[in-house]
Every structure is written in C-alpha cells, then in structure tokens.
Amino acid sequence: MGFRQNETCVSLVSIMCSSAMSHRPPPAQSVGQVKDGSGAVLANASVKLTLVANGTTRDTKTNDSGDFSAQLSTGEYTIPSRSRLC
Numbered sequence: 101m102g103f104r105q106n107e108t109c110v111s112l113v114s115i116m117c118s119s120a121m122s123h124r125p126p127p128a129q130s131v132g133q134v135k136d137g138s139g140a141v142l143a144n145a146s147v148k149l150t151l152v153a154n155g156t157t158r159d160t161k162t163n164d165s166g167d168f169s170a171q172l173s174t175g176e177y178t179i180p181s182r183s184r185l186c
Contacts, residue, residue: 130177131169134162141166152176 134145145162153175160170 128172128174129169130172130179131167132179133166134168135166147179149177149179152178 130149132147134142134147136142141162143162143164143166145166145168147160147162147168147170149158149160149170149172150156151158151173158170158172160168162168
C-alpha cells in the first residue's frame, strides 16, 4: 500500500506541472516569401518582424528561394515593405 501512495503522489506532481506549462501561449511561426516588383524572389533579403503590442523585433533573412521563417511569441506583427531603387 505504501508503494501505491508514492505512485499517486508522483502522478499528481506530473499533472500539476503539465497544467502550469499549458497556460503559456504556444509559439507561433511566421513564414513567407520576399519578391521584387517583377515577381522575382529575393535571396538573402533582410526581414524584420515587429510585435505591435510592445515593439519587440525579430530579424531574419530569406534563403536562396526568397523564403523566410521565424519562431515568434503569439501576437500581432507588422512586416514593413521597402523598395530601394538602384
């Protein structure tokens, strides 16, 4: 019977830890592709994502296919669009 009491105690601790961890919002992922005005993808382009709520930024770059992805906290983000004539 003493073994059973220990097993129950361990189970309750595990459930409480899982419950506490589930209250954090899950991370979000932003994915996209950067193209120029003609529709050509832009490799190695800088992408800045800004969390609207507090202005926190996340910087990333596109790959050879113009694709980017960034792991983010949950929230509303802005991704500015820039054009530079050469």
